[in-house]
Amino acid sequence: MEQEYAVKVENVAVRFNMASEKIDNLKEYFIKLIRRELMFKEFLALKDVSFEVKKGEAWGIIGTNGSGKSTLLKLICGILKPYKGSVTVNGSIAPLIELGAGFDGDLTASENIYLNGAVLGYDKKFMKEHFEEIVEFAELQDFLEMPLKNYSSGMAARLGFAIATVVRPDILICDEVLAVGDYAFQQKCEKKMNEMRERGTTLLYVSHSIESVKSVCDHALWVEKGVVRMKGMAEDVCEAYINTMEEA
Template identity: 60%
Template sequence: MDKPTVIKVEHVSMKFNLSSEKFDSFKEYVIKSIKKQVSFDEFWALKDVSFEIFKGDSLGLIGLNGSGKSTMLKTIAGVLKPTKGSVEVQGTVAPLIELGAGFDMDLTARENVFLNGALLGYPREEMENYYEDIVEFSELKDFMNVPVKNFSSGMVSRLAFAIATIGTPDILIVDEVLSVGDFLFQQKCEERIRNMMKNGTTILFVSHSIDQVRSLCNKIVWLEHGQVRMFGDAAEICDQYSQL
């Protein structure tokens, strides 16, 4: 039986307008904007990108900095709307795109668990059931009543990953999160991702570690200057990418 399509990206392009001049203050920018004295340069972060992902696939996005990987993930997550083209997503999405996004740094870790859960669409009662698992996985039991602003980036990463991977979302989006923290916790995260894949979760994964991508992914989109250079089998594309 054919697997159902979970993500369909068709001819997606994303344009940003970048100011071509510097301003000494926000007031100066506003005044010149009103007078229409601000000039912009067009920057196409994505150019005519198309690919299709099926249920249970694990897709790695690779490419040099500025190739469009994070922009593509944000477009799939619904954070950005493409300038051209369309993105169809079937099912629930758990995005881990920006470290600590959705956290209120003045609140404690415990308070942020329920805040983040609400942003992901989970009712408080359900988050109560998941709470102990989140604490145990993140290994932050002694810090749950500490404001997140006092956490290291590694601690924020642990908490964010533990929350995003509760239950079995249809799609998990992971952008460079596993690059933060110690090696043992990275292995723990990889194991959880593999278990989610076994349960049918589709993974979108960005990492500068080609070994991590090779280990976790069965398909790859290789982006170069916002365009698809290659799309297909992970092992084959990783071999070519490693030769650069």
């Protein structure tokens, strides 16, 4: 049944247009645009990708840099639209895709907690009730009145993760953001994700750490150059990926 699935991706392709010639300035670009002299190359970032995620499952998405992992997550979040195929999502999504997304660098951490909560669809009352929980998890008690532009990438990631996971979404989408944290915080985040899974949250998790994928996820999708190489149980897919990388 359709409602069994949190995410269903069917025969999806994502196409980008890349300029085939170098244009040095905006004036030259508009002249060529008006004269219809702009030439583009078609680049398929994803090609005929299909997979289904049942509610409550945790899927790790693995592959080398530039293989289409982040593009796939942005597609599922609705940031990108498919050139071909369809994406069906059942439930609310908390996307943790890019550091600083939904944050204002000139505002303090305290102000950004309410701002980011609003971006995720939660009112001030809800965020006020969970404010201390967010601060405690992010371990930023001494830096709440500091502008976020003065935060390190690791501190910003901690705050983003704490906000995204306090809202108890149906689907949590995580894209390599934990890589900037220290080992202790990474372990803390993995524990949090496992707790959310036990409460029924579906997880989509991109990471270059195969051990982390095996620890957190029960299924995995291996994407290479926009094509699905393998999908199935996390242990099997991760082992196949490691073996291929060692042979290369």
